[in-house]
Amino acid sequence: MKHSYADYVPAIKAMSDETRLKIIDMLSCGEMCACDILEEFSISQSTLSYHMKILSESGLVNAVRDGAWMRYTLNREKTDEVIAFFTCITNDKEDCICKKSKNKKSDNQCC
Numbered sequence: 022m023k024h025s026y027a028d029y030v031p032a033i034k035a036m037s038d039e040t041r042l043k044i045i046d047m048l049s050c051g052e053m054c055a056c057d058i059l060e061e062f063s064i065s066q067s068t069l070s071y072h073m074k075i076l077s078e079s080g081l082v083n084a085v086r087d088g089a090w091m092r093y094t095l096n097r098e099k100t101d102e103v104i105a106f107f108t109c110i111t112n113d114k115e116d117c118i119c120k121k122s123k124n125k126k127s128d129n130q131c132c
Contacts, residue, residue: 032103035079040064041072048082048095055091 035041044058059069073093076082080099085092 029103029106031079032081032099035075035081038072038075041076044072044076044093045081045095045100048093052092052094054087055093058093 036045040062043061047053047058047061055066055069055073058073059066062069064072073082073084073091076093077084080096081103083094083096085094
């Protein structure tokens with residue numbers, strides 16, 4: 022499984038904020054209107070818009086305009102892709118970056 026590390030940076034950065042993680046958690050239950058998300062936080066509408074823009078641009082969240090409001094859902098394809106990426110990079114594999122090192126030392130040797 023080939024991964025470009027750079028492809029996952031926007032999603033990982035988007036998840037590096039507590040509010041955005043909570044929003045992802047909220048959206049795990051299904052579609053939500055911005056007004057419903059806003060009720061759960063002590064933030065302004067513009068601050069919520071900022072967070073939602075980051076989540077949408079990262080690909081983690083889908084946004085659809087519904088009149089004056091936005092409706093949001095998790096992009097399950099992207100979240101599954103990010104989960105698969107983390108699984109890949111946190112498990113031993115034949116093409117692991119550490120095994121490609123030409124100066125690989127013995128298992129018991131450090132530095």
